[in-house]
Amino acid sequence: MSHATNPAKRLNKEKFAAPIALDNNVWVDAGVIILAGVSIGENSVAAAGAFVTKSVMPNTVVAGNPAREIRKL
Known part of the structure; x- marks a missing residue:
């Protein structure tokens, strides 16, 4: 998700952000x-x-950019 381009929708702040999830043993x-x-x-x-x-x-x-799979582990 990202911010809306319409200012009225942006002020509403619905769907402005969402959590990310990192499982076990992830390297960022x-x-x-x-x-x-x-x-x-x-x-x-x-x-x-x-x-x-x-x-x-x-x-x-x-x-x-954008991230693509380069190999399986």
Whole structure:
């Protein structure tokens, strides 16, 4: 989720933010950005500078902008 572009909707603040979920043994490297509502599965890695826009499956390494799976662990 993100902020609305319409000022009236932005002032309402509905769906302005959502929690993120990090399962056990997750490594989030330096400079990673995780969007609201995303979850990162167990034993996964978000490489340095990754822009995580979608949930990450367990045992996965993601990298890039937007973050994409680069391998399974």
